[in-house]
Amino acid sequence: MSKVQVIIRLKNGVLDPQGKTAQHALQALGFQEAAQVRIGKFIELELDGANPDQVNTRVREMCEKLLANPVIEDFEILGG
Amino acid sequence: MSKVQVIIRLKNGVLDPQGKTAQHALQALGFQEAAQVRIGKFIELELDGANPDQVNTRVREMCEKLLANPVIEDFEILGG
Numbered sequence: 001m002s003k004v005q006v007i008i009r010l011k012n013g014v015l016d017p018q019g020k021t022a023q024h025a026l027q028a029l030g031f032q033e034a035a036q037v038r039i040g041k042f043i044e045l046e047l048d049g050a051n052p053d054q055v056n057t058r059v060r061e062m063c064e065k066l067l068a069n070p071v072i073e074d075f076e077i078l079g080g
Numbered sequence: 081m082s083k084v085q086v087i088i089r090l091k092n093g094v095l096d097p098q099g100k101t102a103q104h105a106l107q108a109l110g111f112q113e114a115a116q117v118r119i120g121k122f123i124e125l126e127l128d129g130a131n132p133d134q135v136n137t138r139v140r141e142m143c144e145k146l147l148a149n150p151v152i153e154d155f156e157i158l159g160g
Contacts, residue, residue, distance in 0.1 A: 001115065007122050022123075022147065031142055035081065036126035042087050043102075046116035062111055067102065 001046055002055050005078040006063060008041040014072045043067060081126055082135050085158040086143060088121040094152045123147060 010016050019037040026034040045062075047055060056077060063075040090096050099117040106114040125142075127135060136157060143155040 009122065009124070019123075025146055026142055029145055031138065033127040033129060033138065034125065034142070035128040036124075038124045040122040040124070042089065042120040042122040043099075044089070044116075044118045044120070045114065047113040048115040049113060058111065058113065062106055062114070065109055066105055
């Protein structure tokens with residue numbers, strides 16, 4: 001059983017309305033220092049009987065095929 | 081300008097229908113090793129003129145008041 005984490009971020013320049021909304025809400029709550037908020041995903045995967053040498057390759061394929069949208073998102077694989 | 085990252089995870093035991101859907105989709109695509117998928121948030125904050133000593137405290141307050149739902153989510157502050 002391997003555990004791998006994946007961070008999915010919007011690429012630079014891609015608008016993030018969810019993050020913008022959170023930033024305005026923070027400022028309205030008195031957190032004036034909130035200059036920018038960008039919200040991505042943090043995905044935790046548990047892989048059964050995976051060959052440790054192949055985990056990174058397989059997770060990269062999962063990101064490219066399903067977990068991330070390569071047009072607007074970058075992904076980073078941690079652990080594995 | 082301080083940059084801080086926050087990971088928001090569903091607590092253990094809280095159902096994650098989005099993660100379950102992603103897991104089934106991965107298996108349908110041939111990734112049979114996907115035993116569990118849990119999807120949280122990865123939030124990147126830029127804080128203006130923040131006092132470095134207070135960044136962690138302020139970001140903790142932001143999480144408790146707005147960014148996380150403490151009933152079902154845990155948060156972890158990185159950097160800052």
